Amino acid sequence: MLSKTLLIAFLAFTTCVLAAPATEAVTIPEAAPAVAARATYLGGLDMPKVCRDQYGSNSESYVKQYDLTCGAWSCTNGHFNQQYLNVDMPAACARRYGQGVYAWCEKGMYDWGCYRS
Secondary structure, three states: OHHHHHHHHHHHHHHHHHHOOOOOOOOOOOOHHHHHHHOEEEEOOOHHHHHHHHHOOOOEEEEOOOOOOHHHEEEEOOOOOOOEEOOOHHHHHHHHHOOOEEEEEOOOHHHEEEEEO
């Protein structure tokens, strides 16, 4: 029953989208992997250094247990009452390689890299 409901909702949505009047051109964003394939790979990121640069000399890098995805990294504040802090990968790439670069992770936590278009 649920799959039938989802199918009906999908068909209704696509019918509305396809039937909408074309008032302006729609730009479909290019797939990020295709962009990364044409970009220049500059190098990876040293995660302990990224955390120290972002949160101070007492901070450390940390990988969430049982998480092998690109989002597994966080930083700790280095205090007894540790807090887990977000890692700003694009800012880390910019600090290391200059402006006009971007961070990209395709497969897992050890696959982060910095690229220039």
